[in-house]
Amino acid sequence: MQIAVVLFDRFTALDAVGPYEMLVRLPGAETVLVAERPGPVGNDAGSLTLTADRSLADVPRPDVVVVPGGPGQSAQMDNEVLLDWLRAADAASTWTTSVCTGSLLLAAAGLLRGRRATSHWLALGHLERYGAEATEERVVTDGKYVTAAGVSSGIDMGLTLLGRLAGDDHARAVQLLTEYDPRPPYDAGSPRKAPAHLVEEMRAKSRFILT
Amino acid sequence: MQIAVVLFDRFTALDAVGPYEMLVRLPGAETVLVAERPGPVGNDAGSLTLTADRSLADVPRPDVVVVPGGPGQSAQMDNEVLLDWLRAADAASTWTTSVCTGSLLLAAAGLLRGRRATSHWLALGHLERYGAEATEERVVTDGKYVTAAGVSSGIDMGLTLLGRLAGDDHARAVQLLTEYDPRPPYDAGSPRKAPAHLVEEMRAKSRFILT
Numbered sequence: 001m002q003i004a005v006v007l008f009d010r011f012t013a014l015d016a017v018g019p020y021e022m023l024v025r026l027p028g029a030e031t032v033l034v035a036e037r038p039g040p041v042g043n044d045a046g047s048l049t050l051t052a053d054r055s056l057a058d059v060p061r062p063d064v065v066v067v068p069g070g071p072g073q074s075a076q077m078d079n080e081v082l083l084d085w086l087r088a089a090d091a092a093s094t095w096t097t098s099v100c101t102g103s104l105l106l107a108a109a110g111l112l113r114g115r116r117a118t119s120h121w122l123a124l125g126h127l128e129r130y131g132a133e134a135t136e137e138r139v140v141t142d143g144k145y146v147t148a149a150g151v152s153s154g155i156d157m158g159l160t161l162l163g164r165l166a167g168d169d170h171a172r173a174v175q176l177l178t179e180y181d182p183r184p185p186y187d188a189g190s191p192r193k194a195p196a197h198l199v200e201e202m203r204a205k206s207r208f209i210l211t
Numbered sequence: 212m213q214i215a216v217v218l219f220d221r222f223t224a225l226d227a228v229g230p231y232e233m234l235v236r237l238p239g240a241e242t243v244l245v246a247e248r249p250g251p252v253g254n255d256a257g258s259l260t261l262t263a264d265r266s267l268a269d270v271p272r273p274d275v276v277v278v279p280g281g282p283g284q285s286a287q288m289d290n291e292v293l294l295d296w297l298r299a300a301d302a303a304s305t306w307t308t309s310v311c312t313g314s315l316l317l318a319a320a321g322l323l324r325g326r327r328a329t330s331h332w333l334a335l336g337h338l339e340r341y342g343a344e345a346t347e348e349r350v351v352t353d354g355k356y357v358t359a360a361g362v363s364s365g366i367d368m369g370l371t372l373l374g375r376l377a378g379d380d381h382a383r384a385v386q387l388l389t390e391y392d393p394r395p396p397y398d399a400g401s402p403r404k405a406p407a408h409l410v411e412e413m414r415a416k417s418r419f420i421l422t
Contacts, residue, residue, distance in 0.1 A: 014232035014366075014389065017259075021225035021362065024256045031258045040262060045235045047242045048228075049262035051251060100390075121390060138394045150390025151232065155225075155363065160396045172399035173409050178225065179311075179332060179361025181400030182393035183349045185371045188383035189392030198384050 001029040004062035007041040010072025015099040022158030056085040069100030097146040099154035120150035212240040215273035218252040221283025226310040233369030267296040280311030308357040310365035331361035
């Protein structure tokens with residue numbers, strides 16, 4: 001089994017590394033970071049660089065596709081090299097998945113039409129423009145499509161997917177090994193829970209970011 | 212303010228990227244990935260490479276030190292270049308922090324003697340050998356030392372630290388932006404919650420890993 005995590009300029013690091021860390025321990029699987037061109041790929045903050053070991057062209061038929069999000073997603077929405085790869089990879093994949101605004105890339109490739117899906121809470125409206133049925137759930141499975149909400153939700157998505165790929169016991173073992181027993185010091189992780197002024201501030205800023 | 216995340220061969224990716232993602236949005240702060248030598252650093256699984264932008268020597272006095280863990284920690288326990296750097300950086304730091312077995316490196320540098328601290332649940336006994344008072348809490352703050360339990364707990368640690376550095380409101384904003392409202396699909400993230408056979412299997416294996 002081959003798992004491909006797709007990188008692009010200005011991706012969000014945790015979007016990619018969260019599900020990576022859950023899935024990489026799948027017995028007998030190869031996990032590979034891919035990008036349009038192999039080599040260093042910088043994140044949204046400009047202070048973290050991951051290496052894409054192989055090009056998209058070199059990994060044409062992964063069993064599992066993981067597409068992270070991040071501010072750099074906007075610039076990829078009309079990148080036909082990436083979108084064509086997503087369509088072709090999806091045609092052969094067992095699972096096609098995303099984290100955060102990665103789902104907008106799946107949607108732009110036409111893969112989420114008529115499907116229930118999620119994204120970063122600030123991007124749910126954009127998802128609907130591409131014909132997906134946007135939901136506020138943290139991890140949404142519709143057929144072979146598994147989409148996650150913002151950034152950190154990729155960990156929950158990765159663990160959910162791992163359970164489907166390797167069974168509940170293996171997923172529980174990885175949860176134990178990575179000590180994923182979260183205890184956030186605040187309770188502001190969703191627009192329903194965060195103080196209203198923070199939600200409003202972020203919505204106002206996002207008008208300039210998400211287009 | 213300068214935040215240094217320390218990389219070493221065979222670190223665990225999420226240990227580093229979890230707190231990185233929480234701390235990188237601190238206004239006016241520079242976050243830098245450092246290693247003994249600048250350049251690519253491979254993770255424990257061998258399929259992910261992060262770039263260290265600067266050498267330890269180039270970043271002698273960060274305000275915040277973050278030391279991740281991972282299987283590669285063992286090989287660093289007598290790396291005097293790293294341990295000397297940790298001691299010197301700690302002498303000037305505002306916060307000295309770790310995730311997972313990163314606390315064993317702080318302990319080996321002599322920084323946790325007599326202090327309450329934590330580590331990956333499989334490594335708590337080792338922590339005590341270096342004179343720390345090991346506890347099973349997820350995030351432990353003792354003076355300027357903040358240590359986190361295994362792998363994913365670095366996210367909770369990063370968010371806790373962010374609250375201390377920038378205030379509760381900023382930390383809540385980052386929690387909202389990264390949609391950190393965790394909902395693991397299983398409840399096996401600590402040895403108290405996981406099925407006993409998984410805990411036992413992991414303890415048995417760890418005898419060969421943690422030395």
